[in-house]
Amino acid sequence: MNSLNKRLSAEKRFQAYGLFAVALSMFFVLILMWKIFSTGSGAFVRTTIEANVFFNPDFIQVNQNSLEKELYRASYVALADEVVRQNHPKLNEEQFIKVREMYTRKFDYQLRDYLLDNPDKIGQSIIMKITASSDLDQIVKGNYPRDVPEAQRKINDYQLSVLDKLTSEGKVSSVFNFWFFTKGDSRDPETAGIWGAVMGSLYALIICFSFAFPIGLLASVYLEEFVKPGKVTDIIEVNINNLAAVPSIVFGLLGLGMLIGVIGLPYQVPLVGGLVLGFMTLPTIIIASRASLRSVPPSIREGALAVGATKMQTVFHHVIPLSLPGTLTGTIIGMAQALGETAPLLMIGMVAFVMEIPGGPLDPATGLPSQIYLWSESAERGFLEKTSAGIMLLLLFLIIMNTAAVLIRRRLEVKW
Amino acid sequence: MIYFALLILVIISYLFYYIGKKRALNLKFNGNIKLSSQPDYFGYYVVLMALIPALLMWFGLLLFKGNFQEMFVMSPILFPDISTWSDGKLGLILNKLNNLSVIVNLPLDDLTNGEKSILNMASENELTAAKNLANFDKIYGWANLTLFIILPIILGFLATRSISGKLNAQPIVEKIITYIIKGSSYIAILITIGIFLSLVFEAINFFRYVNPVDFFFSTGWNPNRAFVVDASEGFDKDDLENAFGFIPLLTGTLLIATVAMIVAIPLGLMSAIYLAEYASKRVRDIAKPIIEILAGIPTVVYGFFAALSLAPFIKDVGESVGLPVSAESALAAGLAMGVMIIPFVSSLSDDVIKAVPQSLRDGSYALGATRSETIKKVILPAALAGIMGSFLLAVSRAIGETMIVVMAASLRANLTFNPLEPATTITTQIVTSLIGDVEFDNPKTLVAFALGLTLFLMTLLLNILAITIVKKYREKYE
Structure with missing residues (x-):
């Protein structure tokens, strides 16, 4: 009897281990998500300080009739300094430098962009919400503690007192950070955006799709429909299975050694990135597409052949259209994996600092995951929330792609 | 254009x-x-x-x-x-x-x-x-x-x-299309050949500077020494001696992979057993996709998490009990990698466990065995080959993983088996040697290809071994 109890309690313990393992794995998902969301949500708002801006023609040395080119090249740095002086009167030089640091360094660009859009405001005064510097932003968001000794703070006591005065006047406000979604990378966290990286990844994925989808589809058609299983198909099959398990960094080395080193394609462009990702995705697509072709019943083929279609017509008019949903599902899942791959992008140079938003697959660019990596390596606190926000965006894209794959499978796939 | x-x-x-x-x-x-x-x-x-x-x-x-x-x-x-x-x-x-x-x-x-x-x-x-x-x-x-x-x-x-x-246009068109289709299926082979050739060529270039024996057996890793001299003037043999030693990278890689497997194997295997043998359909339908999410998360996210939260946490815990823990400990990178591999082990083991014929279970139950006894004494031994195969695939995955170790592991080579100390890996060094200036006539760049070749061969061996084992096992019950 005793031994039966022992056995039963062993049974209970074993089951508890299993439950614990499942619960722990699910707990990891939760903690990962929670950490990302709690650090990343701050990136979607940005602190601004309201200021009175007078577009003094003497300072920027342009007038109402200036050409756009002249407006573009005018000296806004001096104007930015002047705006700070006017809004904080009676500062000595040391105080001025401290107050200037509270506004973003890219203040002058904000002024320039405004004037380019509204050239008629030259010589007029307007109220503008000027973006605060990243350090001030972090204080306002509460990510930097205020109650530590001054030497350990990036914002000193004087700046804090100015900030409190501005807050009590109602001039400090938080706005939705559109810049994060529309701008390229920047050295200053407050003006850094993800859009350049999104476009880089988009171009790479387009190249990846245009390479891997047709070739994967045709290769699987050949292997499933046109050859009898034999030595050649065995070699190709073993090869595809092995290729699917090659570490992604090795594909990156292929891109660097072959595409860049031998063929001479340029460094750090989405064209090379997309091709490398395409090489990686190819096995996934071939495996999915073959399974999908195999699921088309032979009666379809026999029916077409019976009414006089050639082999080619049977395959292209009947078998491929019926197997396409499965192939597409596999392709989207493969592309989602490709979107998250970082190591190959590192190898082919898509991790550089790129401010401009790429206009095509031959412009230097970063990808979404490599931008996340770049920001995560940055020491400034302001980039921490950008990193997490970038991860949130990446995960969002992955969720959308995987959902699309599931929907295609449910809606279009025919069960025979 | x-x-x-x-x-x-x-x-x-x-x-x-x-x-x-x-x-x-x-x-x-x-x-x-x-x-x-x-x-x-x-x-x-x-x-x-x-x-x-x-x-x-x-x-x-x-x-x-x-x-x-x-x-x-x-x-x-x-x-x-x-x-x-x-x-x-x-x-x-x-x-x-x-x-x-x-x-x-x-x-x-x-x-x-x-x-x-x-x-x-x-x-x-x-x-x-x-x-x-x-x-x-x-x-x-x-x-x-x-x-x-x-x-x-x-x-x-x-x-x-x-x-x-x-x-007669139709046969001509069909013939051309057949060639195109055939060509497409050979591209997979071309890619493999391309990988092999590009790795081998640059690796040979590397071995012109560095003796292969030195590379594979020496224990010092200081690739920056190759920076000291101007590449165009050639290298002094002394500069390169003990600069490119593979051993500390190998031990670091194995150390971190071991930590990862210690996390992933029990958790993954137990999850698979629980979901396959115990869980009700409802629990399985909820828990399985959630665990699979772990596999879909890009590795750069794990790396960020390991560097941002896990490593400081482990350091604090270690220091509170009086253990000196490095901020870039192999433990942190290994743990994050282990979490990443859990769904990999669990879904592969799940397939293998499901493939064990029901008759074996029924036989065991009929003799009065409890479920856990059946699992431990009948199902696992029957599925052993397949499970070992999935472990091998997981190990190969861990060895080739890049971003987690690049972000959370150390850059400095350290010949150690203590997971609390910093360690570097093969993949980390490939990345560091290629970030910055890429010069194809400097061993500092070329070493990436020698490391890549070694990595490629290591994972290839593991994969072939794993696939053979799994295939043998499948045939047994089919």
Whole structure:
């Protein structure tokens, strides 16, 4: 009897281990998500300080009739300094430098962009919400503690007192950070955006799709429909299975050694990135597409052949259209994996600092995951929330792609 | 330019399809000629005949663009001492000329101050070469355009003319398509060959600087020593000795992978057992996708998490009990990697456990065994080969994983088996040696390919072993 109890309690313990393992794995998902969301949500708002801006023609040395080119090249740095002086009167030089640091360094660009859009405001005064510097932003968001000794703070006591005065006047406000979604990378966290990286990844994925989808589809058609299983198909099959398990960094080395080193394609462009990702995705697509072709019943083929279609017509008019949903599902899942791959992008140079938003697959660019990596390596606190926000965006894209794959499978796939 | 070319390609294809079909229809109805194929096939025939040679030539031109460019620009007249230059210097000059060629023909007003100073610093010969390069780029662009427009038009015209009652288009078109399909399936092999060749070639270049015995058996890893000397002047053997020792990277990789497997194997296997044998359908339907999410999260996210939260947490815990823990400990990277691999182990083991025939379970239950006894004494031994195979695949995954270790592990080589100390891995060193300046004549860059080759062979061996084991096992119950 005793031994039966022992056995039963062993049974209970074993089951508890299993439950614990499942619960722990699910707990990891939760903690990962929670950490990302709690650090990343701050990136979607940005602190601004309201200021009175007078577009003094003497300072920027342009007038109402200036050409756009002249407006573009005018000296806004001096104007930015002047705006700070006017809004904080009676500062000595040391105080001025401290107050200037509270506004973003890219203040002058904000002024320039405004004037380019509204050239008629030259010589007029307007109220503008000027973006605060990243350090001030972090204080306002509460990510930097205020109650530590001054030497350990990036914002000193004087700046804090100015900030409190501005807050009590109602001039400090938080706005939705559109810049994060529309701008390229920047050295200053407050003006850094993800859009350049999104476009880089988009171009790479387009190249990846245009390479891997047709070739994967045709290769699987050949292997499933046109050859009898034999030595050649065995070699190709073993090869595809092995290729699917090659570490992604090795594909990156292929891109660097072959595409860049031998063929001479340029460094750090989405064209090379997309091709490398395409090489990686190819096995996934071939495996999915073959399974999908195999699921088309032979009666379809026999029916077409019976009414006089050639082999080619049977395959292209009947078998491929019926197997396409499965192939597409596999392709989207493969592309989602490709979107998250970082190591190959590192190898082919898509991790550089790129401010401009790429206009095509031959412009230097970063990808979404490599931008996340770049920001995560940055020491400034302001980039921490950008990193997490970038991860949130990446995960969002992955969720959308995987959902699309599931929907295609449910809606279009025919069960025979 | 690319979009333009693509657009032309699409327009030309459609146009020729239409022309070919029209001509066939014309022959059929107005000329009363009996055609041996459907009119569509004459359309396809013309398109294929017009475009395939142009595409092949365009590809060839792209492949050899670099060679043409060098022939055109790097002439010994402009640069008398060119034959003595090293590859690195050649690359540098070419790069400089590329930058120059963009601005050399622009009016001075449009240049920024930086660009003006670049122009002023360039020598007379360099300016001429840059102008040549700009001309070359122009000519090359025109050559491409011609190839894209004129060649297809001529060929398409000829193909259209050849349409007659005697031409049987369908078998020709089908034959060409068969070749295209066949070619596509060989691309997978070409990629493997490409990987192997690019790794082997550059690795051989690396072993010209560093003795393979030194590489595989020495224990010192200080690749920065190769920086001390100028690459073009060659290396002192002493500089390279003990600079590229593979052993500490291997131990670091194995250390971190071991930590990862210690996390992933019990959690993954137990999850799989619980979900396959105990859980109700509802629990399984919820828990399985959530665990699979772990597999879908990009590795850069794990790396960020490991560096941001896990490593400081482990350091704090270690220090609170008096253990000295590094901020870049192998433990943190290994733990994050282990979490990443859990779904990999669990889904593979799940398949294997499900493949064990129900009759084995029933037999065990009939003898009065509890479920856990059945699992431990019947199912796991029966599934052992398959489970081992999935573990091997997981190990290969852990060895090749890059981003987690790049972000959370150390860059400094450290020959240790203590997971609380920092350690570096093969993949980390590949990345560090390629970030920054890539020079194909410096062992500091080339070592990445030697490491990549080793990594490739290691994972290949593990994969082949794993696939063979799993295949053998599957056959046993089928």
